[in-house]
Amino acid sequence: MNKLSNKRYKIAFISFVLILSILIFKIWNNIYTNQYAINSKVVALRGNIYDSRGRLLATSEVVYTAYLDIRYLKAIAGNAFKRDPDFIKMLSNFGLSEKLVDLDNKNILRLGSFSKREEIQKKIPPQYLKFVNIEQEERRISIQDFALNFIVGRTEQRCGISGAEAYFDKLLRPIRDGIISISYSSFIGNRVKSVRIEPENGKDIRLTIDISLQKKLYDFAKKYQLEKQATEVGILLMESKTGKIRVALTTQSWPTYYMGYLEPGSTIKPILFAAALELGLVTPETNFYCPGYIKPIEGLDLTIKDLEKHENITLYDGLVHSCNVVSILTTKKIIDTYGQEKLYEILTSFGFGKETGIELLGEIPGKLNPPDKWYRADWAFIGIGQSIGVTPIQLLAAFNSIVNDGIYVSPTLDESGEIRTKKILSADTAKIVKTMLLDVVEKGTGVNAKVDEIKILGKTGTAQKNGKKDVTALFIGQVKLDKEYTILVWVDSPQKEKLSSIVAAPLFKNVVEELIQYQTKNSQNSNNAEIPNIKGWTIKQLISLANEKKLNIKIHEKGLYVDKYEFEITSEGTALNVWLSDLPPL
Incomplete structure (x- = not known):
């Protein structure tokens, strides 16, 4: 045993x-x-989006998000938890009381996101902590006001879905999350090993938009829309030489400047006149006769009216006074000599009928049918900016080709991007049309866009809307300040006045004045850091400063000492205005 x-x-x-x-x-x-390692994820973030001056438009932050595992909770407690006051209070803590009735249809319930883990833990009764998983996540923060939502765009699940967020998604998207790993390096009792792999965030990008100027002009556009009882006011402001868009806004609820099109009206005339000049079909002195209307096609019962009877008028004055008859007859010279295909080729060379390539997803090509799809009189209507649909961004780039000495510059929102150009007109042709555009503002249909002592080239355009009494009033032009800017403004369906010379031209003037005021203020702020307080200085000291800083100094009033001074943006650059007095200021 x-x-x-x-x-x-x-x-x-x-x-x-x-x-x-x-x-x-x-x-x-x-x-x-290392199977006993404790691993923790460190969330990588999308890159930041900055404006042209380095101010944040979009950024990301790490937040803690709580998820309640309902399936696990049911497996342990059945459905009794639904009647537990602590559980009901927990849902209330997260503002989710109404979710109680939907729990049978869910396996996981998102409780919410907070800046700190402790904020979540305070809201959860101890007995429910084991059913809640708290994870690090990324939260995107961006400026969506002042029509910037169309430019900056939005994200969803860490991916860009619209605007610059979508276009630059591959650059902005986080590369990889980081890891914090704590593990035993050997057998029980030996030292603990800690490894940290830093997250690799997405790349930052810098847009061409100036957020302060955008806000300033957006606020003005909203007021102007109300004043004119219009459905929309839009403004595009671009550097002529670089194509960099500094302001892009619409008061509409969607971005019409690249996802909508309009008839350009008379703003197309400079383009057609330039093409005819380039082909040698006309000169500025070519004579026409305007009886106040035109029948463009013999044998066809079609009459296109003009605003007035111009009688004998040259090509030059035809643009200055926006004569429809001159424009249609000039267009007729093109098709009579080269055919309708040449007119189509001219329009496409200026960028109509295709996307500009602006860094925004969803850009449309506008509406330009090929010649074999044209109606018999389409060429004549195109001569006055009808039977063609252009996006505002297309029109801006096309017009800019003329005032930029015949060079087309692709509009861009990428501050660090390459400038894309192509020559479509000779400099001589561009110079002739620029002279005409200057007189449009000095003595033609665009006089209401004139700003004293500032050089402005421009063209009005009043586009009829299909079958409606409403119009779209446009003005497009170039102004020379610290550099050259090409600006397009449009007012859709204004109810008080209709003509672009009365509605859009004054708006253009207002935009230029707002731009001058903005630049003057910025110049003062930037120069204050570089130029000392010159109040009380003598003439000799002023001359020395002007030579050192290469400043253009304008002296007002006679005297021996500087009494006051201010900076001003002019067509020659930044000027320092100085007022003198006989005695040193106190």
Whole structure:
């Protein structure tokens, strides 16, 4: 009996030792191969989006998001938790009381996101903590006011879905999350090893938009829309030489400047006149006769009216006074000599009928049918900016080709992007049309866009809307300040006045004045850091400063000492206005 008992003890002991050995080996193996490591994810963030002056338009922050595992909770507690006051209070803490009735249809319930983990833990009763998973996540923050939402765009699940967020998504998107790993480096009792791999965030981008100027002009546009009882006011402002868009806004609820099109009206005339001049079909002195209307196609019962009877008029004055008859007859010279295909080629060379390539997804090509799809009189209507649909961004770039000495510059929102250009007109042709556009503002249909002592080239355009009494009033032009800017403004369906010379031209003037005021203020702020307080300085000191800083100084009033001074943006650059007095100021 004793022998049998001893044998059983031995077998039990051997079995125990064997099981213990296997267990110890498994533990050692798991530790040695890092299977007992504690790993924690460190969320990588999307890159920031900045405006042209380095101010944040969009950024990201790390937040903690709580998820309630309802399936696990049901497996442990059944449905009794739904009646638990602590559970009901927890949902209330997260503002989710109404979700109680939907729990049967969910496996996971998102409780909310907070800046700190502790904020979440305070809202959860202790008995429910084990059913809640708290994860690090990225929260995107961006400026969506002042029509910037169309430019900056939005994200969803860490991916850009509209605007610059979508176009530059590959650059902005986080590259990889980081990891914090704490593990045993050897067997039980040895030191703890900690490894941290930093997250790799997405790249930052810088847009051409000036957020302060955008806000300033957006606020003005909203007031102007109300004043004119219009459905929309839009403004595009671009550097002529670089194509960099500094302001892009519409008061509409969607971005019409690249996702909508309009008939350009008379703003197309400079383009057609330039093409005819380039082809040698006309000169500025070419004579026409305007009886106040035109029948463009013989034998067809079609009459296109002009605003007035111009009688004998040259090509030059035809643009200055926006004569429809001159424009249609000039267009007729093109198709009579080269065919309708040449007119189509001219329009496409200026960028109509295709996307400009602006860095915004969803840009449309406008509406320009090929010649084989044209109606018999389409060429004549195109001559006055009808039977063609252009996006405002297309029209801006096309007109800019003329005032930019015949060079087309692709509009861009990428501050660091490459400037894309192509020559479509000779400099001589562009110079002739620019002279005409200057007189449009000085003595033609665009006089209401004139700003004293500022050089402005421009053209009015009043586009009839299909089958409606409403119009779209446009003015497009170039102004020379610290640099040359090409600006397009449009007012859709104004109810008080209709003509662009009365509605859009004054708006253009207002935009230029707002731009001058904005630049003057910025110049004063920037120059204050570089130029000392010159109040009380003598003439000799002023001359020395002007030579050192290469400043253009304008002296007002006679005297020996500087009494006051201010900066001003002019067509020649930044000027320092100085008022003198006979005695040193106190």
